[in-house]
Amino acid sequence: MKFSAVADIERRGYFYLCGFALASCLSMAVANIFLGLAAAATLHRWFRERPRFPRFLEIVGRPVVFLYLALFAAELLSMVGGLDPAAGWKRLGNHDIVWPSVLLATLVCVHERHQVIRLAELLVLSLVLNDLYALWQCAQAGGQMGRFSGGMFYMAYGTALLTALPLLLMYMIRGRDRVRRWMAAAAFLLSLAGLFMNGTRTVWVMVVPLCALAAFLCMRSKWKCVAGLLAGVAVLWEIFSVSPSVHARVMSIVQMDADYSMQERQHFVWASAQRMFDDHPLTGIGYGSFSKAYHESYILPGAREPWLQHAHSNLMQELSECGILGITAFVALWLVFSAQAAYRWWKTGQDVYLVLFFAWNAIMLHGLTEYTWDRSITMKMFWLMYGLAYVWIARHPETCLRKW
Numbered sequence: 001m002k003f004s005a006v007a008d009i010e011r012r013g014y015f016y017l018c019g020f021a022l023a024s025c026l027s028m029a030v031a032n033i034f035l036g037l038a039a040a041a042t043l044h045r046w047f048r049e050r051p052r053f054p055r056f057l058e059i060v061g062r063p064v065v066f067l068y069l070a071l072f073a074a075e076l077l078s079m080v081g082g083l084d085p086a087a088g089w090k091r092l093g094n095h096d097i098v099w100p101s102v103l104l105a106t107l108v109c110v111h112e113r114h115q116v117i118r119l120a121e122l123l124v125l126s127l128v129l130n131d132l133y134a135l136w137q138c139a140q141a142g143g144q145m146g147r148f149s150g151g152m153f154y155m156a157y158g159t160a161l162l163t164a165l166p167l168l169l170m171y172m173i174r175g176r177d178r179v180r181r182w183m184a185a186a187a188f189l190l191s192l193a194g195l196f197m198n199g200t201r202t203v204w205v206m207v208v209p210l211c212a213l214a215a216f217l218c219m220r221s222k223w224k225c226v227a228g229l230l231a232g233v234a235v236l237w238e239i240f241s242v243s244p245s246v247h248a249r250v251m252s253i254v255q256m257d258a259d260y261s262m263q264e265r266q267h268f269v270w271a272s273a274q275r276m277f278d279d280h281p282l283t284g285i286g287y288g289s290f291s292k293a294y295h296e297s298y299i300l301p302g303a304r305e306p307w308l309q310h311a312h313s314n315l316m317q318e319l320s321e322c323g324i325l326g327i328t329a330f331v332a333l334w335l336v337f338s339a340q341a342a343y344r345w346w347k348t349g350q351d352v353y354l355v356l357f358f359a360w361n362a363i364m365l366h367g368l369t370e371y372t373w374d375r376s377i378t379m380k381m382f383w384l385m386y387g388l389a390y391v392w393i394a395r396h397p398e399t400c401l402r403k404w
Contacts, residue, residue, distance in 0.1 A: 006049050013041035013109030020102070021122035021384065025130035025160060026151040028377050035380065038105040051108045059393050061340050064333070071329040072096060075287040078322040082286015083293050091288040091374070099379045106387025113395055116388045123381065127164050128187050130157065131194040138197045148197040152377065155370050158200030159378045161191050163362040165207055166214035167355060173218040174351060202369040208236075210358060210365070217345075217354065266312050266369060268303040269294075273311040276320035284323035293320075310374060314367035317374075334364050352392050359385050 019034035045051065057065060079088040110116060133150035134157070141148070149157035168188040175181040195207065212229050219225040275298055276285050285293045291309040299306055311317040318330045337360055345353035359382060363372045372378055 006045060009041055009045045009048060010109045010111070013038050013045065013105055014115055016041060017102075017105060017109060017119060017384070018122055020380075021119050022126050024123065024377060024381050024384075025126040025157070026133070028152075031377065031380070035102060035105075038109065039101045042101070042105045042108045045108050053107055054394055059390055061336075063336050064340060067329060067333040067336055071326065071333055074283075074322050074325040074329050078283040078285075078287045078326060080283070083289035084286060084291070085288075087292065088286055088288030094376070095373070095379070099376065100383050102380050102383040103387040103390075106384060107390060110387065110391050111395075113392070116392050116395075119384070119388055123384070124164070124168070124184075124187055127160055128190055130160075131187075131190040134194045134197050135190075145197060145199055147199055148194075150194075153375070154198055155200060155366075155372075156375045156378050157194070158198055158203040159363060159366045159370075159372050159375065160381065161195050161198065161200075162203045162207055162210065162366055163359050163381075164191055165195070166210045166358045166362070169211050170214050170218050170351065170354060170358075173215065200366075202366055206362075206365045208233075210362065214354070214358060218351075268300045269305065269308055269312050270316050272298040272300055272303075273313075273316040273320040277323065280323055282323045283325060284319070284321045287321050287326075290317060290321050310371040312371065313369055314364065314371060314373045317371050334360075338364075350393075350396075352389050356386065356389050 016034050016038035020031050020038060023030040023034060075088075075092060079085050079092075082088055106119075110119065130150035130152060134148040137148040137150065138144070138146070147154040152160065165188065168184045168191065171184040172181055172188060175184060195203065211232075212225075215225045215228060219228075272294055273290070276290070276293055279285075290311055294308065294311075295306075311320055314330070315327065319327045322330075338357060341353045341357035341360065345351070345357065363378060363382060366372050
């Protein structure tokens with residue numbers, strides 16, 4: 001076989017994706033190097049022979065494609081007369097070209113079931129290694145809880161944990177390989193420890209219902225599910241009771257008047273975003289223009305984080321930058337994607353749709369108080385997971401529904 005043969009190009013692209021998956025939680029710089037190599041292999045493969053994506057619209061779903069394009073159109077429209085068009089074009093290039101290149105590389109270079117499994121295992125391994133790194137950072141700091149995150153930005157690490165914990169719990173319950181189930185349990189416990197060391201409050205709040213929902217959907221005995229949930233709540237309550245740092249962190253969530261509470265910290269920036277929407281209700285201030293508008297015109301006296309570059313929320317960011325058109329398309333995309341995944345799982349019983357449901361909603365739920373939509377490694381990892389799910393469904397036609 002010649003070095004330039006299509007199969008050889010795809011094999012190289014697959015190994016580059018393996019490198020990206022392994023480095024994703026450890027080093028963004030190294031992950032980007034592997035992603036660049038994978039993108040180059042993808043383009044090489046495309047020029048050698050145009051790839052085909054069987055049943056693309058059927059698998060992705062026409063409503064999802066339509067709403068994604070509607071959101072893209074709303075973002076383009078908002079930049080007409082926007083305050084900072086250059087920032088808007090840069091973000092548009094990242095969100096809709098650079099980061100989704102992971103999806104394209106996966107569709108072009110990954111075809112076999114064992115390749116999908118290997119890439120998923122490397123993603124988990126990357127997270128486990130980062131968990132160990134974060135725990136080492138905590139030990140170096142004397143064991144005190146902080147914003148430890150290993151090689152990732154702490155908010156991106158929080159999103160990764162919120163994504164992984166329900167999925168690892170699913171595999172612990174439904175996995176067929178006993179050894180891998182024990183490995184998933186070990187990864188779950190390490191990630192749970194990393195969750196406490198990371199201290200991201202929204203993730204603490206959201207991980208309980210997501211894990212409870214995953215257990216409820218995957219366990220045949222609902223009584224065992226309830227018993228396990230109660231046991232988990234009891235363990236969390238004990239940690240809350242004996243750890244002063246955890247107790248203080250939790251109280252900053254529930255007390256409105258706590259020093260630097262979630263509500264007090266985000267009140268000012270959300271109020272600024274609301275004012276931007278009030279002044280530009282239809283198309284917003286322009287995609288990518290929040291930072292410029294916030295610092296030049298809309299920052300409020302007493303703002304606790306005047307250096308912010310975003311609105312600390314996917315929803316408030318879309319509302320302020322893209323107006324009613326953008327926020328409508330964004331919320332519709334969130335709901336339709338979730339409903340489609342849930343419906344397909346209900347009809348087929350295939351867990352791949354639960355993977356999509358939990359991965360998507362981890363990003364969106366954390367995005368209620370953080371701009372996860374603009375986190376590079378978060379979205380690249382999601383696009384890789386989405387591509388792996390597509391390949392899995394394409395290899396198993398019985399998992400796909402023609403409707404939705």
